[in-house]
Structures are given as C-alpha cells and as structure tokens.
Amino acid sequence: MNPVRLLIVLVAAVSAIGLAVVMQRALGGKPAVATAIAAPASSRPMTQVLVAKRDLTIGTRLTGEDVTWQAWPTEAVNAAFITNGAALPKPEGAAKAKAAVANAASDMIGGVDPAKAVEGAIVRDPILTGEPITPRKIVRGGDGGYLSVVLSPGKRAMSVPVTSETAVGGFILPGDRVDVLQTREASGSSDGGSDKVLIAETILQNVRVLALDQSTAAEKDAKSIVAATATIEVAPADAEALTRAKATGPVTLALRAYTDLGGPSGAVGRVEHKVHEEAVIRINRGGQTTNIPVRP
Template structure:
C-alpha cells in the first residue's frame, strides 16, 4: 500500500476514536447499553420505621409529639424493645431519614393508635439522647401523676431530708447521686469511770440510697457542678423510711457522697442500725490535752 495512503487511514482511525471519546463524555460518561442487554434492578435493603428522640431528653421530661420522630432503621438491626410502625420498606433513595409527617401518614396503626401518639404524655425515666430509639424501659406512662410518683422504683418511697452546704458535701451532691445517711446524736451512758454522762454518737443509718431531687431541682443545670439546697429528696424502702424518720427525730443527719463505682452495692438501712438497741453502745475514752471525751463506737 502507498505509504501516504496508509498514513491517511491511520489519522482517520485516530480521529474517529477521539470523536467517540468526546461524545461519550458529553453524554455523561456512560457507555450506551446494547439493545439486547437487560439491566437488573438493585434491591434496597429492608428498612423499618423506628421511633427515636428528636432531642436530648432528661429525666422527668414529659414527652410531646415534637420530642419524637420516625427514622428508617435496618430491619435486621431492629431490637424487640424498639417502638416501630410494624412495616418494613425498601431503603429510601436520596434520603436517609423519613419525615415524621410522612411516616405517620404511611405507618400502620397498632391497636388503632399511632405509636408516636401513644407515647405522648409519658415521662422520661432514664436519659435519652438525640436519635436514640424510644424503649418502654426508659419512659413511664405518668398520666396525671406527678414527677416523683412515676420515677420512683417499684416499692420505694420518697422522703425529704433537711440539709445545708456542710451536711451535703458543700453542694457537690447532685440529683441521681448515691449517698449514705449519717445521724449524729447525744446519749446519756456510762463514762467508763463508774459515772454517767453525755456521749456523742455518729452512726450510718442508710447506705447507697439515690438522691431524687434537691429542693425542686430534679436535674442539675447544664455544666453545673454543684447545687446548694435546703432539702434533699431521697429514695428509700418502707423499712428505710421508718429508720430515717427515727434518725431525723433523734438528731441532725448528714449526707455522705458515694463513689460512682459503689453504685452496685447494698442499699437501704444498715444491719448495724437495724439491730441496734438502747444501751448497746461501746464507749471509748479519749484523753487529749488534759480533757476526757467519751465516744460511742460500733463493732
């Protein structure tokens, strides 16, 4: 073949290839599908609408429709405790979330009541974070009841204790903390020298009880590290309530803050306080600077 003619053919072939590339890019970079080829649809991952919190919810908050919303959740990851609309649907294209209005309109009714409306009026028992699924364990249907009647643990009572900054760790005790309740009192007993006199007794009456509120505050304000209050409301059992009432009548009480790691220990009236009988105190005689002090101790 003539070299000139061969060169012309090669240039034409290169030009045709370049034109094809340009046209492909102009059409979005996707090559045209062959007429006989069938495109298989991509199946969406099954999703279920789960009721979640729209904002951070604190203990004692009463839920309204503005506090919750529906959110698409992978069906395979739905926990049995989650509140759902009972229907699975394909994963929405182009939207990670479904608006509350659209979800409620399309949701199945459970027992004739929409789940989002069923939680209205409930009171938050444990903190719930934004986007966290609502579970029955973390809310209480309070109805017309007050805050304390629904946040109290079953069988427990709420009792108020007068406090000061000195008897409440300088105000560093906050709602939700665990404390011991100590009583200080004077009693007449043997002095150890054959006579009798007044002795000062300090005794732990209750241990590891939960603080429900300080005055009317059921939660510390954001970033607050202390609350100076005149009254602490604590959660006690029926027998604990009797012991605390006797302690308050016998002398001033003091709250001792417990470490967070001690929360799982025994709670309620101490065995020592429950078994104590008058006259069972052991006296220790202390001589200091020429003065003698009698202190009652317990084994």
C-alpha cells in the first residue's frame, strides 16, 4: 500500500476514535450506541390517561385529589381509558384507536373535563395506585347500581313520599340526617263518648338521606330540592318499622344537625300513648249503686 495512503487511513481511524471518546464524555459516559437505540423509544407517541393517585377502596367517593394524568404509550391505550386526547399517533391503525378512545371517553363524561367528570363518582371495584380509571370501576349518580354501591354494608334503601311541608320546605338534601315521624289517630272514651286523638311519634332517628327523587346530589350552589319522594338508608328491622308506619299514617322528615352524625341511628322504642280515660268509682248506698266518673 502507498505509504501516503496508509498514513491517511491511520489518521482517520485515530480521529474517529477520538471523536467517539469526546461524544461519550459529552453524553455523561453513556455509550453512543445505547443512546442511539434509546432515542427512538423516547419519541414514541404518548397519551395522557386518567389514573388513580392512591389506592381506592369500594365505596370511596372520588374527588379531584384522588386522580391524576399520567403519560401512557398510545398504542397501549385501551378504549375504556379516560384520556385528554393529547399526543396521539399518526398511523391509520392508531388513528382508529384514537377514535375509539375519544368516543368511549365522550360517552362517559358527556363532553366536560374528564378530571372533573369523575368527581362525586363512587368506586365500584378496588382501584390501585396508577391504575387507569374506567367506567366499569366507578358508578356515578343516575347510573345503574349507584345506590347499591352507596349503601353501607347490611343496610337497605327505602323511599317515603314527601312534600315541601313534610321535608322542611325542600331544605333537606342528599347526605343529610333526618328523623322520621309518623302521625296517626287513636281513639279513646270521654264522658261516655268516643274521642279521636292525633298522635305523633318518632319512628326512626338519625338516618341518612340517599336521594331525593332521582337526585343523589344537589346541584352546585343549590340550597334546596323540592321532591316527591325521599330515599333513606335503614337497617332491615327499621325497614319493617317504616313499612308499618307508612301503612298506618303519613310520615314527616325532621332535619337533624350536622353534628349529630355520630349519634344513635335507627328505630326508636315505641312509646305507648294512653288516651285520657275516665276512672269510675262505684258507691253503694241502701242497695243502690252509683257510678261516678273521675278524670285522672
């Protein structure tokens, strides 16, 4: 080989090695080859997916603090995930996936901000930290199965007819605590006749209101709801007592203070209301008996 040509080859080889060393140092000691391989991976299209920020147990009512956005490989996005539609891929197949995701999210959230749409929803199945939020895992007011998730274990949901008069003018809202009072008539004797006396007594105390008509939550800034029915949470035995009360007379709801949340709840011991009856004293004189009524 020509000495001049050989010298040129050697100088080029040394220069290439020196350039590789300089590039490696500039990249923090990482091999240039590894960086070149990792570069395509970092440019993969990503989509923001709504996930749980912490472990969520059954019955948890979601707030904005429970969820967050997390970057997710777009090709791995499931149609049931809630996304913000950002950084979607260009290939035709991925475009179809984008449309499916957008449609699923739109159906669930109704066109509002996804993060806000899940606020107030109830967790139906456990959701782990970092797990995507899906419609199957949560239930919102108005959805099927909502009350069965909201109910406390072992409790029952029962509805009672109400009016603005029997529901504190509509100021009772879902989540409030109430007493259930029954009004009925009782008969008694007075002055040899028969009188009807109106009796009011508390049947249930400190029970939770689950819904008013089909509203499971008051609208924003709403202070009252005028409804025809109120659905309350009761124990099985209390449900029987409430059924009997509804059959024998109208019921009224009495709103309790927020501080009564931890107080006794459920059926109240029935108080026997005795109508004023006359006592009779018999006086026997000379073989004649006289009855003299005496009021207690």
